Amino acid sequence: xxxxxxxxxxxxxxxxxxxxxxxxxxxxxxxxxxxxxxxxxxxxxxxxxxxxxxxxxxxxxxxxxxxxxxxxxxxxxxxxxxxxxxxxxxxxxxxxxxxxxxxxxxxxxxxxxxxxxxxxxxxxxxxxxxxxxxxxxxxxxxxxxxxxxxxxxxxxxxxxxxxxxxxxxxxxxxxxxxxxxxxxxxxxxxxxxxxxxxxxxxxxxxxxxxxxxxxxxxxxxxxxxxxxxxxxxxxxxxxxxxxxxxxxxxxxxxxxxxxxxxxxxxxxxxxxxxxxxxxxxxxxxxxxxxxxxxxxxxxxxxxxxxxxxxxxxxxxxxxxxxxxxxxxxxxxxxxxxxxxxxxxxxxxxxxxxxxxxxxxxxxxxxxxxxxxxxxxxxxxxxxxxxxxxxxxxxxxxxxxxxxxxxxxxxxxxxxxxxxxxxxxxxxxxxxxxxxxxxxxxxxxxxxxxxxxxxxxxxxxxxx
Numbered sequence: 001x002x003x004x005x006x007x008x009x010x011x012x013x014x015x016x017x018x019x020x021x022x023x024x025x026x027x028x029x030x031x032x033x034x035x036x037x038x039x040x041x042x043x044x045x046x047x048x049x050x051x052x053x054x055x056x057x058x059x060x061x062x063x064x065x066x067x068x069x070x071x072x073x074x075x076x077x078x079x080x081x082x083x084x085x086x087x088x089x090x091x092x093x094x095x096x097x098x099x100x101x102x103x104x105x106x107x108x109x110x111x112x113x114x115x116x117x118x119x120x121x122x123x124x125x126x127x128x129x130x131x132x133x134x135x136x137x138x139x140x141x142x143x144x145x146x147x148x149x150x151x152x153x154x155x156x157x158x159x160x161x162x163x164x165x166x167x168x169x170x171x172x173x174x175x176x177x178x179x180x181x182x183x184x185x186x187x188x189x190x191x192x193x194x195x196x197x198x199x200x201x202x203x204x205x206x207x208x209x210x211x212x213x214x215x216x217x218x219x220x221x222x223x224x225x226x227x228x229x230x231x232x233x234x235x236x237x238x239x240x241x242x243x244x245x246x247x248x249x250x251x252x253x254x255x256x257x258x259x260x261x262x263x264x265x266x267x268x269x270x271x272x273x274x275x276x277x278x279x280x281x282x283x284x285x286x287x288x289x290x291x292x293x294x295x296x297x298x299x300x301x302x303x304x305x306x307x308x309x310x311x312x313x314x315x316x317x318x319x320x321x322x323x324x325x326x327x328x329x330x331x332x333x334x335x336x337x338x339x340x341x342x343x344x345x346x347x348x349x350x351x352x353x354x355x356x357x358x359x360x361x362x363x364x365x366x367x368x369x370x371x372x373x374x375x376x377x378x379x380x381x382x383x384x385x386x387x388x389x390x391x392x393x394x395x396x397x398x399x400x401x402x403x404x405x406x407x408x409x410x411x412x413x414x415x416x417x418x419x420x421x422x423x424x425x426x427x428x429x430x431x432x433x434x435x436x437x438x439x440x441x442x443x444x445x446x447x448x449x450x451x452x453x454x455x456x457x458x459x460x461x462x463x
Contacts, residue, residue, distance in 0.1 A: 001046055006059065007031070074161065109430060127296050137157075146160075176220070176239070200223065285360055304442045316338070319384050324344070342380070343368040348370045386411050388413045389414045393421065394418070412456075
């Protein structure tokens, strides 16, 4: 087997999240080919020809997997990089995700207690946040707005019929693209930002929505290449005329001149309403700003947080640390029964929102601190009785994790959105004498590769 050879083989297993191991006659070792499913027969081009861990690039699926028992309901599925499992029914995809997480965690701790994956209450139209990108449908083609093409950093696929978002997202997406295409027809085009040339104006459209409130926050992100655009008022009025199921909490214009493709703001102007929306979860109200962390599946988040609250156990009269606390959702769910909850979050606007949320919900025993978890913990004199961890995808920083485990609390609840990071951190938990005693997966991201895992670690099980 040589580089750029075309080969065929069968996918014998799947490594999280999308790395199929392909058995082929040309290689003694299985070839890693992304975006495949167990049981598929595929054709691939050799990317790295080596004796161990060879890699290939998928060219064609020759035969479907036995797991693929459904027709994709979304017309964009074949091209869009957002969803991965629409050729499988919901039960099959949940079972596949669970088996992947089990494989990762049991490789570290064979007795890991994980054998269940809770379903999302909403299988479709569940996402409360989407980041759409401007670009061209093909090189030098017409302006479009949508999601990245599967496996591509540059190509954008228009997704006017995306099935994992509410209809209001689709209406705002289509209306925004219509507005800027009309500008082209009128001879006053607004160019999209070219990531290679670092020039242009239109970058992203960020839309967020409260499932419980139906409030919408729309953020148009551009560069400052044209100064303050003279069409912003016209764009706002165009959006306000759209018939929607919900209502606008705010329409914002954001300036981002950074070279990276991340959605962020260096300067924000409120065109209409407020710079936040509200959401209701478990009887509480949360104020959510454009970039503050909030679970993207509100109904699923209620399942997740109920499970976390159950795992935390009896905290009456106890101090709880909620680390990587975002807008303080978990902290406020726990606060009514705890003596005190201390939340730590590095995003300052999320901390401000958490403080406002706690006040609005009548919770006086919550304290939210802004900063890096490790640095904040080093400056705290208070000692926790219980700790909840809800880190970003990369998991807990190794130094921070050891500092957290040095508290030697009896119970730690770890909420993970990245099983590989959880498996890595699991090794450190075991080293410190902790054992996983309860765990469940929660599918907050149907039809995609994402999965949440909630684990209760305890020092009470040390042999």
